[in-house]
Amino acid sequence: MAKGTRTLTGRTGETYRFDPGSLCLELLLTGGPGPYGHFEILHSAADLAAWLVESRLALAVAFTEDDLRITTRELAAVKDLRDTMHRVAPAVARDEPLHSEDLEHLNAWVTDTPRPRVVPETRVLGWSTPITGTQIRGALAREAVDLVTDLAARVHECTANDCRLLFLDTSRSGNRRWCSMERCGNRNKVRSYRARADQ
Numbered sequence: 764m765a766k767g768t769r770t771l772t773g774r775t776g777e778t779y780r781f782d783p784g785s786l787c788l789e790l791l792l793t794g795g796p797g798p799y800g801h802f803e804i805l806h807s808a809a810d811l812a813a814w815l816v817e818s819r820l821a822l823a824v825a826f827t828e829d830d831l832r833i834t835t836r837e838l839a840a841v842k843d844l845r846d847t848m849h850r851v852a853p854a855v856a857r858d859e860p861l862h863s864e865d866l867e868h869l870n871a872w873v874t875d876t877p878r879p880r881v882v883p884e885t886r887v888l889g890w891s892t893p894i895t896g897t898q899i900r901g902a903l904a905r906e907a908v909d910l911v912t913d914l915a916a917r918v919h920e921c922t923a924n925d926c927r928l929l930f931l932d933t934s935r936s937g938n939r940r941w942c943s944m945e946r947c948g949n950r951n952k953v954r955s956y957r958a959r960a961d962q
C-alpha cells in the first residue's frame with residue numbers, strides 16, 4: 764500500500780483504505796482532543812516515529828525510525844499542532860471563520876523542516892539525518908499554512924452525512940467527494956440504487 768494511505772476500521776468492523784492527501788490531515792487520524800482521545804495511537808515518541816515511516820512524508824524519499832530523533836517534548840509539540848488542526852481543518856472544509864490565535868500558532872511553528880540531501884556516491888535523494896521532532900512539526904506547520912490559504916478550496920469533508928473524514932483533493936479533476944470509494948462511495952451507490960428501485 765502506498766505510504767500515506769491508511770487502513771481504517773468502520774463502526775461495524777469493516778476495513779477500508781483512506782488517502783487523506785496531506786500529512787497534516789493524515790495526522791488527524793492519530794487521535795486528538797476530547798472524543799478523539801479514544802483513537803490516540805501516539806503514546807510515545809517511538810509511536811510517532813513508527814507512524815512517520817509509513818506516512819506521506821516518506822512517500823517520495825523513505826526513511827527509517829533510526830533516522831528520526833524525537834524527544835517527548837517534541838511529541839507534545841506535534842500533538843499541540845494536531846489539536847490546532849482539529850479546529851482549523853474542519854472549519855476550512857466548511858468555509859467557516861478561523862481563529863486568529865490558531866493561525867498565529869501555525870505561523871510560529873513554521874520553522875525548520877526535514878532537509879533533503881543528495882547522497883554523493885549514488886546521487887540518490889535522501890534526508891539529512893537525524894530528522895528531529897521539531898523539523899517534523901515544521902513540515903506539518905508549513906503544510907498547514909498552505910491548506911489554509913492556496914489549497915483551502917481543495918480541503919473537503921467526506922460527502923456522506925455520517926462521515927467526518929477530511930481530505931485534500933489532489934485529483935486532477937478536483938471532484939473527489941468521498942473519503943473512500945470502498946466505503947462511503949459504495950454506500951452512496953447502494954442508497955441511490957435502492958432509491959431508484961423504490962420509485
Ligand SMILES: [Zn+2]
Nearest residue numbers: 921926942947
Ligand atoms: Zn466517508
